[in-house]
Amino acid sequence: MSPLRTRSAERPALAPVVCRWDLDKTYLRSDFDSFRQLLRTAFERAEDKVDVPGVAELIKAIKKAAARHGRPALVYFISASPPQIGKAIRDKLALDGIAYDGIVFKDQLAHLKRGKLRNLREHVGFKLVELLRGRLDAPAEARELLFGDDWESDSLIYSLYADVLARRLDVDRLLPILRRIGVDARLVDQVVALAGKAAGPDAVDRIFINLERRTPTATFRLFGPRVVPTFNYFQTAVALGVDGHLDVEDVAAVGRTLVERSGYTARRLENSLGDLVRRGVVSVAAAAGMGAALRAAGVLSAGAPARSRWRRMRDAFRRLRRRKKTRPAPVPLAGGALDYEAILDRLRSPGREASAEGRPA
Template sequence: MRYFQYRSLPDTFDQDIYIWDVDKTYLQTNFESLRGLVQLFFEYSIDKRSLPGAKELLLELRRGKELPPLFFISASPVGLKKILEGKFLLDGIQHDGIILKDYRRLRKLLGKFRIKNNFSYKLLCLLTHRLKMPSLSTEILFGDDYERDADVYTLYADILNQAVDEKALKARLKSEKLTRREQKKLIEAALKVQKSTPVSNVVRKIFIHLVRNKEARAFDTYGDRLMATYNYMQTAALLFEMGKISKMGFRRVASSFELKYPKDGWTLKKSLQDLKDRSLISSQTFEELALWK
């Protein structure tokens, strides 16, 4: 793992930090096949394609005088750093740091070489990142359902919330069939994070972008902290209700689906109605956003 941080936050910072996964959350990455994996190393920044609405939503999250902190966590190899950051530049996205996978260092650290199962890697990234952030800061996490972001993010949030002690964490990591070295490193990092975290409910929200055609209600078991969305129009609506983006910001995200991206059946009204049916937005928010045209 290689950590690149471009912005230092003051120790007194007590606002939200946005943490985004990259592949399948921000970028349309094809690593389902060996051919797709190999192709990643031959793509230029201009070849990368962001998911519909992802770029527009990221731009809205960064609006404002204080530039809310934005960090990326990726399982892409560190050799793709220039390509990924070139894509950020092309999309106009300013970010404050990124974590990338360094296979040599990771093998020394965790004693395991994993390509697709990134459970231990992502959890270690989140814990490592947390140790570098102000202790009073809070977080909003963005991932997808291609792998197991919901499980990793929820476990991470429970660790920060002191809801998982050392014994319970060890049992959980063992159930994930992690090596002893992986378990040891993660437990050490988790205990350090718990010791340095004086506030509760650090992870305010977890957004999971659905890419496997699963039903959103399948994620109800994770509780109110996690919200599964079918598109970034829905995510934008939820962030509007949280007060994280403006009404005009929501309009810009929603407009991009009409003007730039292929139609997939998820219209503005259908997207908002689904959120209302799942009791994720109020009737007032539904009316306010559905009738903006």
């Protein structure tokens, strides 16, 4: 079996793939550092909005690869931004040539009317409800790929969703987590009701986190290997290629777009591939196979690292990580769910980039 398809045999043949995307900081470059920036974003026209480099090409590549193999691919967006900006968002997606199957916005006005000001910034409950609703509407056998960013709590939200679907997180353990986060009581009730209906087989293959804030990758170690933080969408494409969701030509298309439109160089792409090897996201064998194919496609420079160099890079990184290690790696709790208490402790500790409450998505 090709090293680029090591996981494909684990999934049902031709099972539909559902891609769920966050919008701001994941698809769109958006600034929310001040209230003025938030207002400016709300009134931007479609042509003023800027997509994250490579993201549009990646979505198209996923669709093309799925069609090539006779596999349905569905794309959905979930945004905690208000529906009042919906037209500009839809127009932007149309300008980018993105075909999608659904988009959901958060009704912020309803929270204002009820005086629930805190709910304007608390997105965990909202997104969990929409994710679970979406799962109930999806084909039962569908596999899922989830895409978010490090600006808010996407790694937490998506992991909770994945563990609920796989029955690794039952209601008795889910409720204290939602209450600790501060999810609105109405949304807690909805999450619990939907979880009972949506729970079934393990459906989430990967969770990709765009490191828009350049959060240290070690921050995500508690989430396990299912969560893959990436510095650019070439890295995301490589991981999807190794998992069998993209062919080499699709990965090459994303890399080529970054070079031609976003100022990337072949060396930078090579370094991105090496970073995946160092972090153990991609094996040495898979990186060597992918790298050779990408060099043949003209995306990476000729004479790039041989397999022995990939291995030395990986081993050096592992030694460095062992020296810096101050505590043992987290062990999943009984039933295979993540240790969410430890995750929340880490997210809420002083100086951490992530927040369990989140920001506009």
